[in-house]
Amino acid sequence: MRGIISAAGYLPHWRLQRDAITQVLGSSAGKGQRSVASYDEDSLTMAVDAGRRALGAAASANPAALWFCTTSPTYAEKTNATIAHAALRLGSEVIAADAGSGLRGPAAALRSALHSTDPAVLVLTGDVRTGPAGSVDEKDGGDAGAAVLVGAASADSGVAVIAEYMGGASATREFLDRWRSPGEARTRSWEDRFGEQRYGDLAAQAWEAGLKDAGLQLDQLDKVALVGPRPRASAALAKKLGAAGVEVIDSLASSVGFTGAAHPLLMLTSLIEQSQPGQVIALLAMADGADVFFFRVTDQISGESGTAAGVTVADQLDDADNTLLYSKYLAWRGVLPVQPPNRPEPARMSAAAAERRLDWKYGFVGSKDHESGALHLPPARVSFEGGNIDDMEPAPMADVAATVATFTVDSLAYSPSPPVVFAVCDFAGGGRLPVELTDVRPADVTIGMTVEMTFRRLNTADEIANYFWKARPVRGQGTAPVRGQGRAREQLEKTEQD
Amino acid sequence: MASHGIKDQVAIIGMGCTQFKEHWDRSTDDLLIDAVTDTLASAGVEKDQVDAWWLGTAQSGMSGVTLAAPLKLQNKPVTRVENYCATGSEALRQACYAVASGAYDIAAAVGVEKVKDSGYQGLNAFPIPTDGTQRTLTAAGMFSLVAPAYADKYGIDPNELRRTLARIASKNHSNGAKNERAQFRREMSVDSICAMPAVAGMLSVFDCAGVADGAAAAIVVRAADAYKYTDKPIFVKALAMVAGNGSGLADPEFDYTHFDECEAAGKDAYAQAGITNPRTELAMAEVHDCFTPTELVLMEDLGFSARGEAWKDVEAGAFDLHGDLPINTDGGLKSFGHPVGASGLRMLFECWLQLRHEAPEERQIDTADRGLALTHNLGGYPGDMVSFVGIWGNRLG
Numbered sequence: 001m002r003g004i005i006s007a008a009g010y011l012p013h014w015r016l017q018r019d020a021i022t023q024v025l026g027s028s029a030g031k032g033q034r035s036v037a038s039y040d041e042d043s044l045t046m047a048v049d050a051g052r053r054a055l056g057a058a059a060s061a062n063p064a065a066l067w068f069c070t071t072s073p074t075y076a077e078k079t080n081a082t083i084a085h086a087a088l089r090l091g092s093e094v095i096a097a098d099a100g101s102g103l104r105g106p107a108a109a110l111r112s113a114l115h116s117t118d119p120a121v122l123v124l125t126g127d128v129r130t131g132p133a134g135s136v137d138e139k140d141g142g143d144a145g146a147a148v149l150v151g152a153a154s155a156d157s158g159v160a161v162i163a164e165y166m167g168g169a170s171a172t173r174e175f176l177d178r179w180r181s182p183g184e185a186r187t188r189s190w191e192d193r194f195g196e197q198r199y200g201d202l203a204a205q206a207w208e209a210g211l212k213d214a215g216l217q218l219d220q221l222d223k224v225a226l227v228g229p230r231p232r233a234s235a236a237l238a239k240k241l242g243a244a245g246v247e248v249i250d251s252l253a254s255s256v257g258f259t260g261a262a263h264p265l266l267m268l269t270s271l272i273e274q275s276q277p278g279q280v281i282a283l284l285a286m287a288d289g290a291d292v293f294f295f296r297v298t299d300q301i302s303g304e305s306g307t308a309a310g311v312t313v314a315d316q317l318d319d320a321d322n323t324l325l326y327s328k329y330l331a332w333r334g335v336l337p338v339q340p341p342n343r344p345e346p347a348r349m350s351a352a353a354a355e356r357r358l359d360w361k362y363g364f365v366g367s368k369d370h371e372s373g374a375l376h377l378p379p380a381r382v383s384f385e386g387g388n389i390d391d392m393e394p395a396p397m398a399d400v401a402a403t404v405a406t407f408t409v410d411s412l413a414y415s416p417s418p419p420v421v422f423a424v425c426d427f428a429g430g431g432r433l434p435v436e437l438t439d440v441r442p443a444d445v446t447i448g449m450t451v452e453m454t455f456r457r458l459n460t461a462d463e464i465a466n467y468f469w470k471a472r473p474v475r476g477q478g479t480a481p482v483r484g485q486g487r488a489r490e491q492l493e494k495t496e497q498d
Numbered sequence: 499m500a501s502h503g504i505k506d507q508v509a510i511i512g513m514g515c516t517q518f519k520e521h522w523d524r525s526t527d528d529l530l531i532d533a534v535t536d537t538l539a540s541a542g543v544e545k546d547q548v549d550a551w552w553l554g555t556a557q558s559g560m561s562g563v564t565l566a567a568p569l570k571l572q573n574k575p576v577t578r579v580e581n582y583c584a585t586g587s588e589a590l591r592q593a594c595y596a597v598a599s600g601a602y603d604i605a606a607a608v609g610v611e612k613v614k615d616s617g618y619q620g621l622n623a624f625p626i627p628t629d630g631t632q633r634t635l636t637a638a639g640m641f642s643l644v645a646p647a648y649a650d651k652y653g654i655d656p657n658e659l660r661r662t663l664a665r666i667a668s669k670n671h672s673n674g675a676k677n678e679r680a681q682f683r684r685e686m687s688v689d690s691i692c693a694m695p696a697v698a699g700m701l702s703v704f705d706c707a708g709v710a711d712g713a714a715a716a717i718v719v720r721a722a723d724a725y726k727y728t729d730k731p732i733f734v735k736a737l738a739m740v741a742g743n744g745s746g747l748a749d750p751e752f753d754y755t756h757f758d759e760c761e762a763a764g765k766d767a768y769a770q771a772g773i774t775n776p777r778t779e780l781a782m783a784e785v786h787d788c789f790t791p792t793e794l795v796l797m798e799d800l801g802f803s804a805r806g807e808a809w810k811d812v813e814a815g816a817f818d819l820h821g822d823l824p825i826n827t828d829g830g831l832k833s834f835g836h837p838v839g840a841s842g843l844r845m846l847f848e849c850w851l852q853l854r855h856e857a858p859e860e861r862q863i864d865t866a867d868r869g870l871a872l873t874h875n876l877g878g879y880p881g882d883m884v885s886f887v888g889i890w891g892n893r894l895g
Contacts, residue, residue: 342618342619343618343619344616344618344622346634347625347627348630349627349628349629350627350628350629353627353629354629354630356629357629357631360629360631361629361630361631374749375748376748377748378631384743384744384745385745385749405750406643406646406647406650407643407646408635408640408642408643408646408698409696409698409699410635410636410638410639410642410697410698410699411696411697412620412636412638412639412697412698413635413636414634420634420635420639422633422635422639424754426750430750431748431750432747432748432749432752433747433748434633434640434643434747434881435633436633436634447646447650458634459634467630468630468631
């Protein structure tokens with residue numbers, strides 16, 4: 001049985017109300033809100049956050065490949081996926097590559113993963129949807145990351161799937177609907193009606209072929225997610241599904257926005273999270289063609305939490321800061337150039353120094369002295385307690401919560417979005433790091449608050465994106481599960497119920 | 499294993515110090531020439547009589563050529579040293595040991611910094627290639643961590659501590675106002691300092707050292723030769739130095755209310771000088787008040803106040819110009835300004851004036867006849883710093 005082993009979405013902490021755009025620009029930007037990546041997030045960091053959750057929910061599965069999809073890559077020429085590979089601490093034998101730069105990448109990567117003979121394949125997606133002020137991408141777009149771990153169930157290795165793949169199909173035909181040159185902010189488009197009709201035809205073609213491939217009749221379906229940049233393109237199909245009693249789930253248009261290359265897997269995750277064991281579900285992704293995937297949800301999906309990865313998409317809809325200023329949004333995205341602080345800009349990182357400390361910089365792995373147990377962040381060769389030399393073991397700390405021992409707010413330090421909020425963080429079980437906080441308002445920081453680590457882009461110098469970790473407040477259920485902890489928590493809950 | 503010290507083996511026979519300010523019209527070369535010229539005149543020696551030179555500069559030049567070229571020294575050894583903001587003290591320390599060793603008869607220590615050519619406010623470190631994971635906080639931000647930690651540990655209302663810190667700044671402004679070489683010469687009331695907007699934690703710009711260009715220098719000879727040059731030499735009683743191992747950043751035991759490196763350097767210096775009660779034996783101290791909370795906890799690290807008591811002593815005026823242990827009588831880093839490589843020597847310059855009763859009348863201390871003064875110079879951040887402590891006396895024994 002092959003299918004989805006785990007799936008996770010990542011929504012950034014910030015929301016921009018569309019009213020806020022309307023108030024500034026005059027013309028209506030519509031109702032609801034969109035998700036906004038913080039100034040220190042990008043397609044890769046959000047994909048990594050989602051990937052940590054997906055892997056955390058599937059302790060025994062080891063991906064042989066990582067495919068990364070986005071339309072807002074950090075790099076051309078250089079592969080982006082290898083950065084996620086390092087942050088997720090995957091083995092050097094695991095291939096990591098970018099699955100194209102267009103909106104169809106995630107459907108292609110998912111199809112490839114489902115048809116692969118690899119025991120497990122991790123598909124990561126992330127996108128930051130930006131355009132000129134007042135553009136469709138700004139108003140109707142959103143920022144997110146999503147990850148699915150695809151593979152084969154195996155009793156030997158203890159790997160199970162939460163959704164079994166039943167079949168699918170694709171339809172492709174070249175037509176010009178929406179386009180953007182590399183490096184450009186603005187997406188251009190042909191007349192709406194043209195794209196809507198072409199997508200409608202392709203969706204119908206793929207849908208019928210997919211049903212046949214999966215051996216399904218329409219009335220056997222329970223829930224469907226329809227995904228694409230043109231919401232009206234699937235209206236006819238949605239009507240047909242509705243008539244047959246099939247639920248078309250919320251597209252997140254009013255709460256998150258269309259998150260580009262992240263959206264198909266974000267919606268697939270949401271779809272699985274809303275489903276019950278035994279239900280048949282479908283994802284239809286329309287992007288320069290149409291791709292449909294049919295799954296049957298298994299009893300591996302917990303009836304209690306309704307999720308495989310601890311934090312659901314729905315959890316994150318509520319757990320957000322809804323008060324982001326439009327001006328701040330514009331500044332974060334570089335649409336509104338603002339005066340930077342009058343401080344020297346950061347120097348570029350050294351590629352060689354970064355590679356020497358790969359596990360620290362990307363994986364947040366410190367070291368632990370065997371004799372004294374003293375934890376060293378960053379890793380050290382000589383222990384500050386006892387002085388032993390080269391008697392340390394790696395100490396992975398990315399999934400360990402910490403407490404704020406003391407903190408400060410620095411308005412003088414260079415930051416892409418001042419002020420810098422900075423805290424001395426003491427990790428549960430030992431270890432301390434003075435480190436920047438993120439996704440927090442200065443007035444909300446307190447001594448003793450619990451924080452967790454998150455992979456962020458600190459700055460960019462000489463076109464080099466400098467990634468490292470920051471701490472963010474643990475809010476509600478927003479705890480990234482430790483790899484394997486998702487299952488451990490389920491076990492714990494079961495035990496408590498017993 | 500402990501340091502033996504060189505008490506009473508070497509002496510300072512001449513000193514000079516430029517004004518500390520935004521010297522838009524003076525280059526590094528100009529500042530060096532001015533400070534050295536004044537210093538040589540003070541000692542009554544010619545440039546060529548100086549056998550060896552140590553130049554302290556954090557980032558205004560590299561190598562001894564930075565000094566040898568503008569002064570046109572002829573075939574002399576010149577060593578450039580750097581030790582964060584304790585760079586000036588480090589140059590002095592090397593010159594003293596060189597003379598004590600017998601290698602040279604006359605040595606000079608010179609410190610200089612030209613910080614105002616960068617185009618940015620504040621101090622900006624020279625970027626060394628790294629993996630990009632280093633923290634990006636300013637020094638103000640790092641030292642601002644001390645204030646809430648101190649208030650929390652000793653149960654002080656943060657608003658009350660805010661006023662205590664302002665009192666330190668106000669005192670140093672008051673002292674600096676009486677110093678023609680100081681960068682800031684305006685008195686500042688506690689209320690006006692408290693009213694300033696915070697820029698890092700609870701600290702405002704008036705809690706931060708002034709950033710200035712400047713240079714200072716000293717001539718060092720064997721103690722036995724000192725009276726050939728001056729009837730009022732200043733003798734080296736102790737030179738102590740600790741480079742911290744940075745464990746404060748990684749060790750959850752560190753609570754940001756004290757600086758281990760400063761306490762250790764102080765203890766070493768007191769042992770070298772034979773001081774048992776610094777609060778009553780010292781005539782004065784120049785300490786590294788880079789930020790107001792730094793001066794507060796240094797009072798405890800250096801043994802002037804009991805742990806948790808410094809804020810009360812500050813409020814009681816113990817460290818005022820005419821208090822029982824005057825601190826930073828020249829205005830300190832706060833008011834005199836902080837040209838990194840020069841500051842350690844500037845501190846000694848104030849001791850030189852005070853112990854020789856040569857300070858301007860309006861700031862001459864009452865306690866000079868105790869005969870001993872301390873300079874404390876640190877560099878780095880809480881939990882991760884270098885610290886120097888020197889003790890100086892106006893008589894042997």
